[in-house]
Amino acid sequence: MALVVLFSTFSFTVEQHYCCDNLVDFSFFGQVESCGMEIRQTQNSHNDNFDSNDCCDDITFSKNGQHDLKLTFEKLSFEQQHFVASFVYSYLNLFEGLQENVVPFSCYSSLLFVKDIHILDQIFLI
Template identity: 45%
Template sequence: MKSFLSKISAFLLALLVLMSTVSFTVHNHYCGTFLVNTSVLGEADNCKMMMAVKDTSGSCAAVEKSCCTDEVLHVEGQDELKLSFSDLDLDQQQFLISFVYSFQDLFEGLEENIIPFRDYSPPPLIRDIQVLHETYLI
């Protein structure tokens, strides 16, 4: 049971370190207020809704400002994971030392059951005291 719990806790701690160091970027493409495309690995494809309006003065086509917007969410992971003992201040060092010292043998079980009264026999019963004093448990 102890090895199973230690394997689970080691796996969860490794997963925590992995998730805290991973950085990623999410690209979202909106047309108006509607989400059209989302991409994690690359840029989101646009919907190609460019509106062409004819210019009244000539034959050239002018392009209006697009109603589409792109949103980029960048989640940055941790860069430095290695903390040294000297980076901690004195109070934190004292707490860490006392914590490790007090809990180092907490989860180790006894190798055998110790029964301190195994070699001693009970005293001989001369009289039954409850019957002598007529005290009965109901």
């Protein structure tokens, strides 16, 4: 249940930098690094008079999470509170251990093997 809430409220952004239709850099958490083509175009100031096409593209993909969650326990209905209380109680008692180790076959003695039957009958598991 916690994973469903986490993934439904999770927001992220992916940035990609393409140079001449080749992926140069991508980033999940920060800014992408440039390939340096923008710096070369500004250094050549005599080419600024011409309309030059920029070969670099920056693509940004953003996914916004859900932000309208019920954060208080008081706004739940009585049936929902009853369900949450029974769920928590049953989940906590799920991992409760026994007071002592119960061995149901402790009163029985083990069999006494006089001969090894597999070797006597020449039956071998392969």
